[in-house]
Amino acid sequence: MTSLGFLYPGHSAEDDYPRIEQILASDIRLPLVHTDIGEDAHRVDALLEMGSAKRLAGGVEELRLAGAEAVVWACTSGSFVFGWEGAQEQVDNLAAVAGLPASSTSFAFARAAAEIGVRKVAVAATYPKDVAAHFVSFLASAGIEVVSLKGAGVITAAEVGTWGREEVLRLAREGDHPDAEAVLLPDTALHTAAYLRDLEEALGKPVLTANQVTVWEALRLTSRKVREPSLGTLFTQKPVVTAP
Structure with missing residues (x-):
């Protein structure tokens, strides 16, 4: 079994993750932990606080207990507002705290675009x-x-x-x-x-x-290869997922 961990801000479309798990219909599990978002606002200052190291660190232990082999910050705006270098520092800190390979949705978009x-x-x-x-x-x-x-x-x-x-x-x-x-x-x-x-x-x-590439990125981090056309072109590439 492959267990992929996600830190998800608040509550909105988190049910996409069990849906994708069901679509994959395999031994892949997608445990998700909700982070405290503070103020729900698509505004730069609020997004910087949402993606702060302290808020992300809070959900890591629960994912470790769920057996996660990688962790992805499942938030685009709460990562790209830091800029490329700041977003890299964000995931480096997350990896250090989790003791696991880590990434974010923003990097997932960049790598997914390259993949296709x-x-x-x-x-x-x-x-x-x-x-x-x-x-x-x-x-x-x-x-x-x-x-x-x-x-x-x-x-x-x-x-x-x-x-x-x-x-x-x-x-x-x-x-x-x-x-x-x-x-x-x-x-x-x-x-x-x-x-x-x-x-x-x-x-x-x-x-x-966003949720599609986030799952794909977690698969990439664990070198797990998956093909599922109902999840779009990204999941039909050969190979679909490359090693980190």
Whole structure:
């Protein structure tokens, strides 16, 4: 059995993780621990506090007890707001505290884009545009060009968590661009696990979503290879998951 640990901020779309575990239908387990988010706000100061070392460290012991072999900070905005070097320091600290390989959703997006071979992307974000702009800068550090940015302006993760299939599809369509090789939806508060096939069929190109890439990144950290087309193009690559 492979156990992959996730630190998830608050409560919004955490049910994507048991859904993905069910879709994989294997010996892979996805234990998840909720972190204390403080203020629920897509605002830079609040996000920096949400991703602080103290808040992340609080959930590590529970994941260790669950047998986690790797840990991923399942939050995009609470990692990319630190910038590339700050986000690396964040996961280095997490790895040191956990005694396990560690990463975050922001790095998962960068590595997933490389895995499917795309360099030009569109970003369809739930966040206000000023927050989403930090994600653009983060991707630029990985050599990924954002040809189009959509910021939906939603302030709280709680509101994002209420969105269903139609809202998710609309966000992706509005954020797409003819020059984009893939569309990225960077918010772990957004339910997407059930809609990945629909998203890619609607747009006619790969779609990377936050909870999808977060699980993929945890698999990568443990060198576990998985193929599951219902989880999108990312899970159909050969090899799907490469060693760290």
